[in-house]
Amino acid sequence: DQQVKQNSPSLSVQEGRISILNCDYTNSMFDYFLWYKKYPAEGPTFLISISSIKDKNEDGRFTVFLNKSAKHLSLHIVPSQPGDSAVYFCAARPNTGTASKLTFGTGTRLQVTL
């Protein structure tokens, strides 16, 4: 059972425009959400995170929105740049009071075109 879903395997956006990557989750115990970016032949790199007590977190060109009632989060990149071309993974973990594992989505490949 896929608890974290990224239903769009790929997305193509023109340079300068906004990229919106979506993620849905089913486990209501998930409390903390992260986005990772992955280039080929490299490990995932942390991008931005959000706690369930917030509905928005912004860091430069990257903003993550969380809609708890819909169990949906999205990553907005604006403006998109060619260097943003990568696979983006959404990840989530429950708040158990101790360290708990991340559950990842299947990823969305973003291509930013000139």
Added chain:
Amino acid sequence: EAEVAQSPRYKITEKSQAVAFWCDPISGHATLYWYRQILGQGPELLVQFQDESVVDDSQLPKDRFSAERLKGVDSTLKIQPAELGDSAMYLCASSLAGTDQETQYFGPGTRLLVL
């Protein structure tokens, strides 16, 4: 900038052979994770260490996989015998103390191909 180190970066082996992967976490990070990422999927946790102790190995196929972190620093993941379905990227990550709202930092991974 401190990084998680992994070796080898690539490994090709024949089925039924033994393979081992090594990970050196960021200095001072108490929590170490081994993930497996199959092509087209997201990483899945195999085992999590807090210092030298295993915290979670519920997804580790213990009949063939083993992991250790003897001195609570670097770690080794072993597969014996390797099977065709083990072909994947094996990722190591570390975090400072393993608390809930803490970032995991990933190494570059070891890509395994079993023939």
